[in-house]
Amino acid sequence: MELESVAKAxxxxxxxxxxxxYKSVVKAGYQGIAVGGLQEQLDIPGSTLSHHIASxxxxxLISQRREGRTLFCVAEFQCLDNVIGFLQDECCADEAC
Numbered sequence: 001m002e003l004e005s006v007a008k009a010x011x012x013x014x015x016x017x018x019x020x021x022y023k024s025v026v027k028a029g030y031q032g033i034a035v036g037g038l039q040e041q042l043d044i045p046g047s048t049l050s051h052h053i054a055s056x057x058x059x060x061l062i063s064q065r066r067e068g069r070t071l072f073c074v075a076e077f078q079c080l081d082n083v084i085g086f087l088q089d090e091c092c093a094d095e096a097c
Contacts, residue, residue: 006086012059018052025075032074
């Protein structure tokens with residue numbers, strides 16, 4: 001993963017509201033969570049929630065899926081793995097053996 005992509009993902013996760021949203025989406029697992037459920041759970045106004053979801057999606061951290069009239073947010077676990085991997089790639093590389 002490139003430095004710019006990791007920086008964008010970390011920037012988006014650095015906002016308390018977006019981090020709360022992301023944690024709820026990750027907690028929901030692979031089936032995702034309905035946007036309405038997120039709104040109820042976190043008590044966030046709809047327009048504010050949409051703005052934060054768009055920010056997370058633009059960083060590749062979540063995707064959205066529509067089922068009928070319901071919109072679900074789903075964590076992109078591979079993106080999360082890539083960010084964590086980027087941070088750990090050179091762990092202890094400069095440490096003397």
